[in-house]
Amino acid sequence: MSGSDVFDEMWGSDTRLREPYRDFHDWFDQEDPRRLRAKQREAEELFRLTGITFNVYGKAEAEERLIPFDIIPRIISGPEWARLSRGIEQRVRAINAFLHDIYHKQEIVKAGRIPEEMIRRNDAFLPHMIGVTPPGGVYTHIVGVDLVRTGPGEFFVLEDNARTPSGVSYMLENRETMLRMFPELFSQNRVRPVQTYPFDLRRSLAACAPGCAASDPVVAVLTPGIYNSAYFEHAFLADQMGVELVEGHDLRVVDGRVAMRTTKGYKPIDVLYRRVDDEFLDPLNFNPDSTLGVPGIMDVYxxxxxxxxxxxxxxxxxxxxxYSYMPEIVEFYTGERPILQNVQTWRCSEPDALGYVLDNLHELVVKEVHGSGGYGMLIGPTASRKEIAAFRRKLKARPGNYIAQPTLSLSTVPIFSRAGLAPRHVDLRPFVLVSPGNINVTPGGLTRVALKKGSLVVNSSQGGGTKDTWVLED
Amino acid sequence: MLGKTANGLFWMSRYLERAENTARLIETGQRIALTRLGDDAREWASILQSAGSYPAFMDAHEEVTKEAAINWMLRDRDNPASIRTCIEAARQNARLVRTAITGESWEAINAAYMSADASLARKVTERDLSEVLQRMRQGTALVRGMILGTMMRNEIFDFLRIGTFLERADYTARIIDVKYYVLLPSINAVGSMIDNVHWESILRAVSGRGGFRMEYGAGGGPREIVHFLVLDKRMPRSLAFCVSKIEDNLRYLDPEGHSPSLRMVRDLKTRYLAHDVSAIFDYGLHEFIQSVLSALGDVAAQIERDFRFYE
Structure with missing residues (x-):
């Protein structure tokens, strides 16, 4: 991939400064790089002191690491955002309709738009949910949609995180840090605020409370505990919402309700924002070895x-x-054409697709169907011959376990490097709150950046960093 | 509030208090060593006993030396009362109760931890010892300041206070116990030079030299010291002071006064802290302290049950 193919969010495809970055760039030009470098270090100190760290798995001692923060914001114009948020809203609406459908009548299967076995033989399909309608009809209360950009108007959805999307605490802390360090920037630029997210989250969750709930529903955040990689975020959100942070062993089923052990006895919870995977949620109904969940919670649910x-x-x-069926899913449930594009996807379970993928491994990105965090994937163009050969064997052994996509030329945003501004690839995860009749996309999101030159892997577990994400007022 | 949170708050403040007390003990030991009046090894052994970790120390070491004792109390991870272990444990508990304490309090604990982590990563030389100890004590003092200055006076605060004063009472009692023989009325009514050093070290270990002098001027012997450390209600590290604070905070938690732990504390007060100092000596100083220590242990266990720390 040659450099000129890459769309840079600040400079476009050539060297003309793009409009949303104009004021920022004026400011940057007048700044002393030494002051900025000092500010960058100050930001790191700030993160360390507030404890915004993540725990690294697979280390003997739970090591706490900082996710590197870069001070150059990613800036999105008002009109760009308007289109994005419409597309996200449409997609999230379709996802909720899809979930309701496949756990009830499965019309989309009957209409022949999705093969039945895609559902029936899918590990993520939960038979316990058949015929169950969640309170308010909401399945995905919180969604984080991963977007990438390849050109001025070309945004693609890379992934819909509909389980327990993480990273929102970085969105909030990155903004907080920028506000503390460069207040002048926020007087010069009209940046839409993200700080109401915790308040919105609490209100949105409360609006989804079950019928038996108190008028001011009791909300709690369920964490796997302090050794979980995202513990900081769990504590952060509970703190910001002003609700309890609970673990499985704080909870038990009492009189048909899930209740938390307080100093004054057991108190029922109305809404549980769980950051524990399905499998660990209930040892009676799912993984019997789980100590992270609550025995019997599924029955209460x-x-x-x-x-x-x-x-x-x-x-x-x-x-x-x-994911590869998302365009059909959006059309089927909304009756509209998808506003946001999907990345072209080859399902390796299909013989023709598998053949194509095997012939073109050096050009494709191959991912595990259930993988996340950038693990277990192959990036063809940067992989060695040996890596490709090894992956080819894995792919042949279990083709249904993989999908493949073209290697997208992700857009870049400059980072503040030792040598000044240097372009690095980014993605974007906006956060969406869903309550009955309401889908709320927070104007901003988490911009992840691959700090290594040329790298396309933005995951924090693989050396990625983050940036503040600005959505400008129209 | 969650039972787990009450537990975390309680232990967070206990560990902070313990870290501080261990720092005081090291200072005291160092001070005695410098006066060169006592037997070095024996003094450090008694310091280790005050810290409650003499047996564990002897499991890991052949003999008591000053260097080993200091390293053990300062930074050994096998010692549950080392400053490093305590500050790490305090921070771990603070992470657990992050949503209950103010951001300022959390940042102060995190800063104390980062400073301990940096200062105690390597063996501390004698030359740096007092500076490192001072840094540790400043760190925990800042935490206390942030808690006092920013936290609501509600049940969260009550559990923090209860943890602090239980740990402190326990420590003061152990200081007296390890040195009780020095405090027994002796035939030489006026203390010898050696006695004076020991008495001073007891007072130093509870930051009580200034207060004692204010009360008794140049005078004051074992009897006065015992009164000061056990019964003086204005001395912030005396048993009477600590126990009355525990009682106050338990009462805030349970205004109707039904909780068994509150009744136990009141009972402890009337049985052991309502008499004068002669009664303590008549009872036997060692026996008296042992009874108080065991009563304090019972109170702590009852608080765990009353407020559902675990179950």
Missing amino acids: RAGGITIANAPGTGIADDKAI
């Missing part, structure tokens, strides 16, 4: 005694094989 956010079984909607 199915009887309408609690709202679980996101609903169990939503994983089927962000499964990478189902």
Whole structure:
């Protein structure tokens, strides 16, 4: 891929400064690089002191690491955002309709738009949810849609995170840090605020409370515990919402409700924002070895005694094989053409597709259907011959486990490097809140950036960093 | 509030208090070593006993040396009362209760942890010792300041206070116990030089030298010291002071006064802290302290049950 093919969010495809970056660039030009470097270090100190760290899996001692933060914001214009958020809203609406359908009448299967086995034989399909309608009809209370950009108007959805999307605390802390360090930037630029997210989240969750809930529903965040990689975020959100942060062993089923052990006895919870995977949610109904969940919570849930956010079984909607059907899904449930494009996807379960993928491995990105975090994937253009050969064997052994996509030329945004501004590839994860009759896309999101020159892997577990994301007022 | 959170708050403040007390003990030991009046090894052994970790120390070491004792108390991860272990444990508990404490309090604990992490990564030389200890104590003092200055006076605060004062009472009692023989009325009514050093080290270990002097001027012997450390209600590290704070905070948690732990504390007060100092000596100083220590342990266990820390 040659450099000139890459769309840069600041400079476009050539060297003319793009409009949304004009004021920022004026400011940057007048800044002393030494001051900015000092500010960059200050930002890191700030992150370390507030404890915005993530734990790294697979280390003997739970090591806490900082996700590198880059001070150059990613800026999105008002009109660009308007289109994006319409597209996201449409997609999230379709996902909720799809989830309701496949756990009830399965009209989309009957209409022949999705093969039945895609659902029936899918690991993420949860039979316990058949015939269950969650309170308010909402399945995905919180969604994080991963977007990439390849040109001025070309945005693609890479992934719909409909289980327990993470990263929103970085969206908030990155903004907080920028506000503390460069307040002048926010007087010069009309950046739409993101800070109401925790408040919106609480209100949105409360609006999804079950019928038996108190008038001011009791909300709690369920975390796997302090050794989980995202523990900071769980504590952060509970703190910002002003609700309890609970673990499985704080909870038990009491009189048909899920209740938390307080200093004054057990108190029922109305809405549980769980950051624990389906499989670990209930040792009686799912993985019997799980100590992270609550025995019997699924029975309470199915009887309408609690709202679980996101609903169990939503994983089927962000499964990478189902992803390839998203254009059909959007059309089927909304009757509209999708506003946001899907990335072309080859399902390796299909013989023709598999043949094509095997012939073109050096050009494609191949991903595990259920993988995440950038693990277990092949990036053809940057992989060695040996890596490709090894992957070819894995692919042949279990083709149904993989999908392939073309290597997209992700857009870049400059980072503030030692040598000044240097372009690096980015993606974008906006966050969406869903409550009955309401879909709310927070204007901003998490911009992840691959800090290594030329790298396309933005995951924090693989050396990615983050940036503040600005959506400008129209 | 969650039972787990109450537990985390309780232990967070206990560990902070313990870290500080361990720092005081090291300072005291170092001070005695410098006066060269006592037997070095024996003094450090008694310091280790005060810290409650003499047996664990002897499991890991052949003999008591000053260097080993200091390293053990300062930074050994096998020692549950080392400053490093305590600050790490305090921070771990603070992470657990992150949503209950103010951002300022959390940042202060995190800063204390980062400073301990940096200062205690390697063996501390004698030359740097006092500076490192001072840094540790400043770190925990800042946490206390942030808690006092920014936290609501509600049940969260009550559990923090209960943890602090239980740990402190326990520590003061152990200081007296390890040195009780020095405090027994002796035939030489006026203390010898050696006695004076020991008495001073007891007071130093509870930051009580200034207060004692204010009360008793140049005078004051074992009897006065015992009164000061056990019964003086204005001395912020005395048993009477700590126990009355525990009682106050338990009462805030349970205004109707039904909780068994509150009744136990009141009972402890009337049985052991309502008499004068002669009664303590009549009872036997060692026996008295042992009874108080065991009563404090019972109170702590009852608080765990009353407020559902675990179950």
